[in-house]
Amino acid sequence: MESSISSDTIEYELLRLKEAVKNAKSEITNLRNRVMTQMGPNEAAVFDAHLSFLEDPEYVGQIELQIRTYSMGAESAVFDITQRMKEMLMALSDEYLQARADDLQDVGTRVLRLLAGQRAMDLSSVKSGSVVVAEELTPSNFAELPRDIGGIVTARGSRTAHVVIMAKSIGIPFVVGVGESIQKIKDGDVLVLDGTQGTVLVRPTEDEQRQAQHHIEVHSALHNVALAEAKNPAITKDGRRIAILANIGHLRDVPEAVKNGAEGVGLFRTEFLYLENDHWPTEQEQYEVYRKVLETFTDKPVIIRTLDIGGDKPLGFANLPQEANPFLGHRAIRYCLDNLDIFKTQLRALLRASLHGKLSIMFPMISTQSEILLAKEIINQCQHELHDEGVVLVNPISLGIMVEIPAAAVMADVLAEEVDFFSIGTNDLAQYTLAVDRGNERVAHLYDAAHPAVLRLINQTCDAGIDAGIPVGMCGELAGDLEMTEALVGLGLSELSMSSVNIPMVKQRIREIDGIAAKSFVKKLLKLTSAEKVRKSSFAEVLGTQ
Ligand code: PEP
Numbered sequence: 001m002e003s004s005i006s007s008d009t010i011e012y013e014l015l016r017l018k019e020a021v022k023n024a025k026s027e028i029t030n031l032r033n034r035v036m037t038q039m040g041p042n043e044a045a046v047f048d049a050h051l052s053f054l055e056d057p058e059y060v061g062q063i064e065l066q067i068r069t070y071s072m073g074a075e076s077a078v079f080d081i082t083q084r085m086k087e088m089l090m091a092l093s094d095e096y097l098q099a100r101a102d103d104l105q106d107v108g109t110r111v112l113r114l115l116a117g118q119r120a121m122d123l124s125s126v127k128s129g130s131v132v133v134a135e136e137l138t139p140s141n142f143a144e145l146p147r148d149i150g151g152i153v154t155a156r157g158s159r160t161a162h163v164v165i166m167a168k169s170i171g172i173p174f175v176v177g178v179g180e181s182i183q184k185i186k187d188g189d190v191l192v193l194d195g196t197q198g199t200v201l202v203r204p205t206e207d208e209q210r211q212a213q214h215h216i217e218v219h220s221a222l223h224n225v226a227l228a229e230a231k232n233p234a235i236t237k238d239g240r241r242i243a244i245l246a247n248i249g250h251l252r253d254v255p256e257a258v259k260n261g262a263e264g265v266g267l268f269r270t271e272f273l274y275l276e277n278d279h280w281p282t283e284q285e286q287y288e289v290y291r292k293v294l295e296t297f298t299d300k301p302v303i304i305r306t307l308d309i310g311g312d313k314p315l316g317f318a319n320l321p322q323e324a325n326p327f328l329g330h331r332a333i334r335y336c337l338d339n340l341d342i343f344k345t346q347l348r349a350l351l352r353a354s355l356h357g358k359l360s361i362m363f364p365m366i367s368t369q370s371e372i373l374l375a376k377e378i379i380n381q382c383q384h385e386l387h388d389e390g391v392v393l394v395n396p397i398s399l400g401i402m403v404e405i406p407a408a409a410v411m412a413d414v415l416a417e418e419v420d421f422f423s424i425g426t427n428d429l430a431q432y433t434l435a436v437d438r439g440n441e442r443v444a445h446l447y448d449a450a451h452p453a454v455l456r457l458i459n460q461t462c463d464a465g466i467d468a469g470i471p472v473g474m475c476g477e478l479a480g481d482l483e484m485t486e487a488l489v490g491l492g493l494s495e496l497s498m499s500s501v502n503i504p505m506v507k508q509r510i511r512e513i514d515g516i517a518a519k520s521f522v523k524k525l526l527k528l529t530s531a532e533k534v535r536k537s538s539f540a541e542v543l544g545t546q
């Protein structure tokens, strides 16, 4: 979009922008208050994220700069900067950050609409029980929809988009990213949605409708039972307890984790502290966040992962160089070991926070033992420095690694000598084992962490952990995949960490599993030839038809 203006109208365009931003803030604040009353603080938090874009000098400041530098109209500048920042976010491999691109688009569209003097679309009159079918749905659109709609189908979007999380948290089925096939749906069609499988049945027969109705009744009964029991432990029929923890990226994710029965945090992705900032977060800023998370969970474990940044997760303010193969590049622990000031700032904050709870520190993307030894040496240095400054660290801290590079899984017996625990990151482990970019939709059909090759590496890692007497957990997406729970129990994992919403059902599923039977089931799975066959077998097992 291009449009230039004479320099004397620049001030006028800046004023129009200012007015539109002010009105956008007021609309978002109203929506936020409405969602807060209807749904609660977690769901309302997305609008804080929207407001923060409008308060972010990176965003509004860039738009103003665009107007001044290129004598652009406000609309063109908003459009350009929104697209540019959105593309940057979408290029990241992290699904959570990709989903922030949708939030930014939502904010940009709102400002553009206000600049055009248009009123907001009225979605509040959508009829009860209807399925909303849309190219894309924003959190703002969602906030305006009545709470009694039957479901949502969108052509585009990601599973971790805020809007999907919001809908699911109040039990509205959401099938996201169906692509072109959305065209098959006509106004008035009867639809059957399965939010867990991500499928839509268009114009089902009466028989299919009856089956779906039965499935809904069974599922909702199971879910209610699971939620009522969510605070209880997950113990297999033969008495094995599997710890179920939450993956978080922010302090604001903690209440949801507690509500769903998380027995601690299995993965705190600290990169969000950096990615959502415009400067390197200071030791004190980080300490405050880590301390609050640890205090919430007091005697329960909190595993905080050190910075997993670089390559495909560029930090705007850090000016990281472009790389030809960012997934194979200078990222995570590799970056930290080469930037000791940044690494030490985080480690010092973590060590100080350890006084407030049960902290475990986890290093990402470990591929060799020497990286662990170096990281431990740097922790030692930080401990000495703090000691000299009069900080007495009284609580023991366990040190672990993510096993997410095939080399780490293959060498797990050697690495186990140097750490207190393993946590398997199946998102990256699958990507590297199968040589499939986890963010590339053209090869998405080849990406499945249930592939027997990945399962064999998980098996090898679990065996090495058991031999060395250290716990082996999992914090990749596979950990919350209900279809794979039996296999994970059989593989010998002692801890599963997942998105909070998945916790109640996974706990419930574990209580139905016999650990010994799961072990022999895994032996069969490891001999299968494809992820498809693994899933088919696992599904049959869940239904008890094998
Ligand atoms: C993983 O790779 O499985 C993982 C949990 O880390 P992330 O998704 O943050 O890369």
Ligand code: MG
Pocket (backbone or CB within 6 Å): 404, 425, 427, 428
């Ligand atoms: Mg990873």
